[in-house]
Amino acid sequence: MRKQGYTGQAKKADRGFYVILSICLVVIAVSSYVLFFSTGKGQADPSDTTVYLPSSEQAVQTPVSVPDVDVPAEPAEPAVQPEPEPEPEPAPQQADQPQQTAAEAPEPIWVRPVDGAVLKAFSGDALVKDETMGDWRVHTGTDYAAESGARVYAVSDGTVTQAEMDAQYGGVVVLELTDGKQAVYQCLDEEMKVSAGDAVRAGDVIGTVGTQGYAEAGQDSHLHLELYADGAAIDPESVLGGAQQTASGETLDVSLPQDGIYVEE
Numbered sequence: 001m002r003k004q005g006y007t008g009q010a011k012k013a014d015r016g017f018y019v020i021l022s023i024c025l026v027v028i029a030v031s032s033y034v035l036f037f038s039t040g041k042g043q044a045d046p047s048d049t050t051v052y053l054p055s056s057e058q059a060v061q062t063p064v065s066v067p068d069v070d071v072p073a074e075p076a077e078p079a080v081q082p083e084p085e086p087e088p089e090p091a092p093q094q095a096d097q098p099q100q101t102a103a104e105a106p107e108p109i110w111v112r113p114v115d116g117a118v119l120k121a122f123s124g125d126a127l128v129k130d131e132t133m134g135d136w137r138v139h140t141g142t143d144y145a146a147e148s149g150a151r152v153y154a155v156s157d158g159t160v161t162q163a164e165m166d167a168q169y170g171g172v173v174v175l176e177l178t179d180g181k182q183a184v185y186q187c188l189d190e191e192m193k194v195s196a197g198d199a200v201r202a203g204d205v206i207g208t209v210g211t212q213g214y215a216e217a218g219q220d221s222h223l224h225l226e227l228y229a230d231g232a233a234i235d236p237e238s239v240l241g242g243a244q245q246t247a248s249g250e251t252l253d254v255s256l257p258q259d260g261i262y263v264e265e
Contacts, residue, residue: 108156108157108177108178108179108202109156109157109201109202109203110155110156110202110239110240110241111153111154111155111156111202111203111240112144112153112155112240113144113152113153113155113185113223113225113236113240114144114145114146114150114151114152114153114209114223115146115150116144116145116146116150116222116223117144117145118142118143118144118145118237119143119144119145119219119220119222120139120142120143120219120222121139121142121235121237122139122140122141122142122233122234122235122236122237123138123139123140124138124235125138126138131219140226140233141184141186141224141225141226141227141233141236142224142225142226142235142236142237143219143222143223143224143225144222144223144225145220145221145222146209146221146222146223147209147221148189148208148209148210148221149189149208149209149210150208150209150223151205151208152185152188152205152206152207152208152209152223153202153203153204153205153206154175154183154200154201154202154203154204154205154206155175155177155183155202155225155227155236155239155240156175156177156178156179156181156183156202157177157178157199157200157201157202158175158176158177158178158183158199158200159175159176159197159198159199159200160173160174160175160194160195160196160197160198160199160200160206161174161175161176161196162174162196163192163194163195163196163198163206165190165211166186166213167213168213169186169187169213169224170186170187170188170210170211170212170213171185171186171187171188171189171190171192171207171210171211172184172185172186172188173185173188173192173194173206173207175200175206180229180230181227181228181229181239182227182228182229183225183226183227183228184225184226184227184228185206185207185223185224185225186213186223186224186225186226187209187210187211187212187213187222187223187224188206188207188208188209188210188211188223189207189208189209189210189211190210190211191207191208191210192206192207193205193206193207193208194206194207209221209222209223227239
């Protein structure tokens with residue numbers, strides 16, 4: 001009788017175990033169903049932090065807070081600063097040096113145009129009697145006594161700008177001198193020894209005394225010389241000084257041409 005009673009109790013215990021197991025399976029199935037359809041067709045929302053616990057009546061939603069995590073920002077690259085340019089070193093101070101001045105141009109050599117003396121002087125603004133024209137007028141040059149055929153010399157270094165015959169003044173030669181003055185010769189023979197463009201030196205023969213134009217036909221044979229500075233006529237004797245010499249006082253021998261321009265006929 002005891003054996004039969006134990007077996008009946010065992011069967012009741014087994015039946016109770018299977019009932020509890022079935023209930024658990026149902027709860028699990030319901031929970032899975034709710035979880036599946038609450039997340040939208042079975043896809044879990046990664047942002048949903050609700051934890052669902054299985055229950056026979058209703059799932060309990062327990063919010064779980066997720067702490068904010070500060071993501072460290074990437075360190076910014078340091079700006080590249082341009083290297084400062086080195087300051088120029090100050091130039092060494094030099095001792096005071098005397099200022100160098102340009103070498104002074106040598107003073108021009110002056111030579112009398114002919115060997116003869118002054119026949120008629122420069123008058124400047126004063127009126128003088130003109131023997132040829134018979135009137136009173138200024139004499140803008142100096143007349144030097146000279147025989148026909150006498151040599152005529154360049155009074156200083158320069159360049160010939162004119163060499164031609166003129167009916168009023170005879171043979172005319174114009175020199176542009178290196179010091180800026182201008183020398184004008186008149187009463188030269190038509191056989192002049194220079195041409196326009198020639199460079200001459202003081203003492204060079206530029207021609208001979210010869211033809212006198214009608215402006216001075218009433219005078220004895222002579223050479224007429226005019227000298228201009230800055231366009232104004234000046235007295236040739238104020239420069240020539242009355243002697244055949246240089247500015248340093250050295251006497252020149254003008255009996256022969258300085259560079260062979262003149263050739264004896």
